[in-house]
Amino acid sequence: MSIVVTGATGHLGRHVVEQLLQKVPADQVTAVVRTPEKAADLAERGVNIAVADYNAPETFDTLFAAGDKVLLISGNEFDKGRVAQHKVVIEAAKAADVALLAYTSTPGSLKAALADDHRGTEEALTGSGVPYVLLRNGWYHENYTENLAPVLEHNAVVAAAGEGRVSSASRADYAAAAVAVLTGEGHENKTYELGGDEAWSLAEYAAELSRQTGKEIAYNSVSGEALKGILGGTGMPEHFVDVFVGVDASIAQGELVVSSGDLSRLAGRPTTPFAEAIAAAIKG
Template identity: 85%
Template sequence: MLLISGNEFDKGRVGQHKVVLNAAKAAGVALLAYTSAPGSLTAALADDHRGTEEAILASGVPYALLRNGWYNENYTEQLAPVLEHNAVTHAAGEGRISSAARADYAAAAVAVLTGEGHENKTYELGGDAAWSLAEYAAELSRQTGKEIADNAVSRKPSSAS
């Protein structure tokens, strides 16, 4: 069974996920695969994923945690404002992104759910190559023929004068 993490952040995702988890347990599901977030799940953005993973581990249901990296579509679906303002504005510093297409993450889920030996395993999933947002801006410049600036901003709060 595949549990795709919900996207209604204000509706108690962990509670929603627990409803599915309890139904899976009652049904005797052989394997529950959950689309989680990458890494150690310590960032506030990952609170719901951490809570869901904890519930899955405590449930006794055989699981596979699919910790998906960012989606390519997070960037391609936001191209209009980038191209309108000729800038990729971000606070990622020199951070690197190992994104992949949603279809690639779906293929990984299919492989886990239809394969063998995936019980009680965690998979960190991402693209084949990591890239920075500066590299993304340069690639957009190359492909569009327009100068797309890498507009890195400080993560520190600004103070009003």
């Protein structure tokens, strides 16, 4: 039996594997990757490495074993039919009779187009007969802290989110919830709405940046159409422009506020304060 993590060398997957290694022996962890070289350090520590690709269904045919617990981290290839990719994993897990398949989804309240693939995957998973857990991850701190350069260059946070608020948390926080589910008991066929303990607005984000940098950083609230033009002007692909604009519209409607408390309960600790994440990003 193994705990299997797909996308194990990705931003979230890395956190999950590292935290698993604090709780279970390395030989009980299997990291699923497309490029084994990226997982060389994990292999040296005794983690099992499996090479598989969502776009090559046959690579998952014998990957899982009966009794495995699997974390399906959603793919990031938006243009390749993510639901079909995820179904490859679900069908392989069903054929192997795994004990549990957890999926990193998105908040149930989110209506942006970004959620469509997640809803399709949820339907496939809940209808498969495989014991499942839906980890409906809210927004990540890193969605903002990893893109500080243009904000600090122009002294402005530009968004179409109005006065909406976001219950974000760090990737490490969401990883902790996933690890709790993968190493714990009694989570079968449950849905967890996950988000940070605090909710903040884009105006508060700009104010916190101002406080920590000593610069005057403004929040420029613009319309969705204006934001589309701004992002398009940077050369960003149209699909990603639509994703960003759609998410901001959802923030404005309050769809990324998650007040369940599920994340801190599963993690067993408070979630990482946004101000702390900003400070770490500024220090580099």
